[in-house]
Amino acid sequence: MGKLKQEVKVEKINGEQFVVRVACNKGGDKLVSILEVFDELGLNVVQARVSCRHFFSMEAIIGVGQDQKTSDMKDITDAVLKAIDEKQSGEQEML
Numbered sequence: 001m002g003k004l005k006q007e008v009k010v011e012k013i014n015g016e017q018f019v020v021r022v023a024c025n026k027g028g029d030k031l032v033s034i035l036e037v038f039d040e041l042g043l044n045v046v047q048a049r050v051s052c053r054h055f056f057s058m059e060a061i062i063g064v065g066q067d068q069k070t071s072d073m074k075d076i077t078d079a080v081l082k083a084i085d086e087k088q089s090g091e092q093e094m095l
Contacts, residue, residue: 004055008080010073016064017046018076023057024084030056033083038062041079 006024013019022034031050038045038060048060062076 006081006084008077008084010077010080012073013061018043018062018073020060020062020076020080021058022080022084023055026052026054026056030084031058033086034058034080037079037083041076042066043076 004023004025007022009021011019022030024030035045042065043062044065046061046063048058050056050058
């Protein structure tokens with residue numbers, strides 16, 4: 001199985017809610033890292049679906065919380081990509 005390019009898409013759906021879609025290679029604590037990023041940005045997970053069958057994928061609806069630090073789609077995308085990158089490079093170093 002080939003290496004999957006990581007992908008993060010963020011779309012504003014209504015008011016202060018976003019849909020975040022993530023797809024990347026399996027392994028590590030990616031879900032935990034992504035949830036930590038949401039928390040650091042002051043975003044609340046309203047609903048989420050996660051799959052780790054052939055690769056890691058997640059679709060989450062997030063809302064801006066009271067202690068929000070950002071509601072900018074680019075900031076959210078960059079933070080999630082950074083969390084995934086750190087996990088993947090950490091895994092490669094362990095190999």
